[in-house]
Amino acid sequence: MNAEPSNVAATHGPVRIVGAGLLGASIGLGLSAQGVPVTLSDASPTAQALARDVGAGAIARTEDAVPTLVVVAVPPDVAAQVVAGELRAYPGAVVTDVASVKSVILAELVAMDSLDLSRYVGSHPMAGRERSGAGAASADLFVGRPWVITTRAGLHPQALLAVRSLAVDLGAGPVQMTPAEHDDAVALVSHLPQLMASLTAGRLVEAPEAALGLAGQGLRDVTRIAASDPRLWSAILTGNAAAVGTHLRGVRDDLDGLLEALDRAAVDGPLALGAIAGMAGVISAGNDGAARIPGKHGGLRKRYSEVTVLVPDEPGELGRLFTEIGEIGVNIEDFQMEHATRQRVGMAIVSVIPASATTLEVALEERGWRVVAP
Amino acid sequence: MNAEPSNVAATHGPVRIVGAGLLGASIGLGLSAQGVPVTLSDASPTAQALARDVGAGAIARTEDAVPTLVVVAVPPDVAAQVVAGELRAYPGAVVTDVASVKSVILAELVAMDSLDLSRYVGSHPMAGRERSGAGAASADLFVGRPWVITTRAGLHPQALLAVRSLAVDLGAGPVQMTPAEHDDAVALVSHLPQLMASLTAGRLVEAPEAALGLAGQGLRDVTRIAASDPRLWSAILTGNAAAVGTHLRGVRDDLDGLLEALDRAAVDGPLALGAIAGMAGVISAGNDGAARIPGKHGGLRKRYSEVTVLVPDEPGELGRLFTEIGEIGVNIEDFQMEHATRQRVGMAIVSVIPASATTLEVALEERGWRVVAP
Incomplete structure (x- = not known):
């Protein structure tokens, strides 16, 4: 799946990575392993040194060669500011960010003056781990995962190609979408399940011990991702608020229907008019939806x-x-x-x-x- | 963990199982393997014959020896009627049912005339499989799982002991609770996760293919149990409507708070007053709740x-x-x-x-x- 190291280096030239967390350090590790010169920059000197120590690249210095590609791997709430700074600092470079929301970052960039946005391609590798930071980084983090490359009018074809090559070189499968298509898709397949897992687990905070002792594999599966980082997820969810809100409102409507059916059954007994149909409808729709999720192969x-x-x-x-x-x-x-x-x-x-x-x-x-x- | 076969037989005497689905046939297989004489009865002659053929016991005949224990393994919406019939037919026998709701069945029994309920002990083995029917039955289905035995005033101590022994002989761990404690516990750790999985998967029915292509392990985990049987689950949920409604209303309140925070962020931007706190609160509560679920060991x-x-x-x-x-x-x-x-x-x-x-x-x-x- 990977190109020859020499080709890779020729395609990318020096790569500058801003943000030395899990994603930034993993990208650095993957590129370094293929002989691409990588420099790392992070607001935290400690994070920067850790990423260097795990082999993700060299710490950026002012005398570095000018990068041909800049990868911004910072939280979504600061991504636009950092992307803008990089576009201004390196007028010949392609700049991508790997934040998990895309429209809000583009909107912030468009609102800024005098930026050459033909060189900016927002992207999003669908990869992560439960642990964060460069200490959890891996050159193989992206292997076999989708990597969304967002397209739009006015984009330089070479910029799009450079970011596609980055994804392919790291073993990922590039998937092109508009920023709005991306945000709606991740709201549904990533942000909504996160909230549903958190909402379910949140009900357990005051549960009796004896009830928790009856927990089986079903509860464990539904709540596994509830152990996620609140700070990162707050930034992701507020950065994709409209799309997440739309899907969550759909859930609320279904949930209101369920509550109505449950109330009828609670008052008039299990065979109350409409109660069974209300339950069966929700479970059947779940059958249909779950069957649409692609499995392995x-x-x-x-x-x-x-x-x-x-x-x-x-x-x-x-x-x-x-x-x-x-x-x-x-x-x-x-x-x-x-x-x-x-x-x-x-x-x-x-x-x-x-x-x-x-x-x-x-x-x-x-x-x-x-x-x-x- | 199991008693000697001879002791088991002495404790139980002949066991009659009514309902030859997954649970009934699995109980029959487990007891038969220990030398306990088992008879099987099911409204469906085909189901009855299948259970016999997999080795779960002999088909019940009128000339059978009188059972000392009757296990009713039928859906929750017919359990009370069947339990009542068995209590009347076998005045010396202990009768248990294994339905996954308990209060509604007891209430139906209490409302009937002239039943000796001191011999009835509702129970619930926390075991199941994705497949149903005697063809999926296994003598090992209950090994290591909790088996709730419901207690209440007026119960004959020997009846309680007989059902505890049944659970232990099949390798399960007996857990005593009142019917209300049981129903509230399973509403929280079983019925609520089922509904949350179904509600999440239900949103996928009309999702674009491209969005589904981005699905990762998180979505798969949250929706795994959404493939459950609508008919069985409708009976379970309506049979535990009040307890499920209470927990689902808690979710709805949290969800309304989330929607309010998302709406603020959608209108006023990601840093809108209160938006981040609203998100972080839900994710943090999920962290706390998930941490309370007991793992292996x-x-x-x-x-x-x-x-x-x-x-x-x-x-x-x-x-x-x-x-x-x-x-x-x-x-x-x-x-x-x-x-x-x-x-x-x-x-x-x-x-x-x-x-x-x-x-x-x-x-x-x-x-x-x-x-x-x-």
């Missing part, structure tokens, strides 16, 4: 068979299972574990191609594993 | 270190990774895969005890794996 659920194996929660057992699956010679396409509080065994759910499922089940049972009947 | 996140390895999406690679981890001699405590659309590698996140993390990283790198820097 665009359709994981249908492509593989699941073999479920009970694994005692003792040292070495899961490792032994995988070692033996390797010996049996069946390829694992996907894998997940299910377990709950106070559990002495886990359920290992191994996805394999349908033709291998029976072979694997029989071979595992012969080796003494307890395979759950499909 | 009561605290997975802190107890293990994660080692992240890039795995090419090619046959044999994941199997080879696990085989080699087995050879290295490090025990895998937990595992998850991360991947996205059009990805050529996956990220295998292996949880190990902190003392083994560095050993594993070094050994995997020596063997040529690409370990993502922690």
Whole structure:
């Protein structure tokens, strides 16, 4: 997927990265590994030194060679100011930012005087981790992820090409959209799920311990991303307020319908007029929506068979299972574990191609594993 | 964890199971495997025969020995009628039901005349699968899961003991609660997350394809349980309408606060008065709530270190990774895969005890794996 290092360097020339957090340092690591000269600048001298120490590039100095590409990797609420400064400081450079909202940054830039915006291409790599900072950076952070490149009238074709090349060189798949299309898409597939996870988890703050003890995998899945950083997310959400508001208002309307149906059932009993239909409608719509999310290879659920194996929660057992699956010679396409509080065994759910499922089940049972009947 | 088969049989005597779906057939399989005589009854002759064929027990006949325990495993909207019929038909038997709502069933029973409710103990095993029916049944379905046993005044101590024994014999952990405590707990940890997942997924029904292409692991996690059965869930939700309504109203209040903050930001810009605080409050509360969910062993996140390895999406690679981890001699405590659309590698996140993390990283790198820097 990557171009030859020499080509990359020729395409980009020196790259200047402003903002040495997780994204900036990961971009620096990926480019440095391909021989591209990278300089790093961050308002925090400590963050800057950490990014240098992990190998993301050299600390920027005034005598540096003029960059051909500047990557602004700062929080969305300061991105426009930084982009403007870079466009003015390097009149020959292409400037991109990697913030997770796009329209508000462009609007702020358009409102400023005398900026050459034909060289500015807003972009957004759809990658992240639960940890932040250069210490969590990885040259592989973007591999296989979509990287949105925003297009608009008046953009210099070479600027667009430079940012597409950046994405491709880091292993990502470039996806072109307008800033408004991007903001609406991430409001729906990223910002809305974040808020729904946070709202669900927020209800647990005052829950009795005994209730939490009944929590299963469903609650864990729904609330996993609720552990996100409040400061970063406040900037993202307020920076995409209109689009997020539109989708959240859709949820509120559905939720009001649900509450009406629940109130009827609470007063007149479970078979109250319209109550069942109100519930079934929301669950059915959820079925339809969930079915539209592309899986691995665009359709994981249908492509593989699941073999479920009970694994005692003792040292070495899961490792032994995988070692033996390797010996049996069946390829694992996907894998997940299910377990709950106070559990002495886990359920290992191994996805394999349908033709291998029976072979694997029989071979595992012969080796003494307890395979759950499909 | 299980008693000796002979003791089990002595405790339970013959067990009659009414309802041969996933739960009924799984209970039958688990008890049959321990030598307990089980008879099965279902309104559907086909379901009844399927449960028999998977080994869950014998089809009930009029000449059967009188059961000492009856397990009613039918949907919540018909559970009370079936429980009443069994209490009348077997005046010496303990009767339990395993429906996922408890107060409404008890209230229906109390409203009926001349029932000996001292022999009725409502219960709820916190176990399930995405597939339903006896074909998906497993003797191990309840192993390690909580099984709520509802208590109340006037209950015969032997009845309570019989249902506790049932749970323990099937490998579950019995948890005693009142019906109201149970209903409020499951409203919060099971029914609310189901609705939040469904509401989120429902917004995707009319989403542009391009937006869905940006979906990452967060959206997949939040919406995984949105693929649930609308008919079963309608009965569960209307059967627990008051408790679900209370928690959902809490969400609606938080959501209204969010919408107000988003509207301010949309009109007056991201730094509008109160907008950031409104967002940060919801995300922070989500942090606090999510931190209260017990993990595996009561605290997975802190107890293990994660080692992240890039795995090419090619046959044999994941199997080879696990085989080699087995050879290295490090025990895998937990595992998850991360991947996205059009990805050529996956990220295998292996949880190990902190003392083994560095050993594993070094050994995997020596063997040529690409370990993502922690």
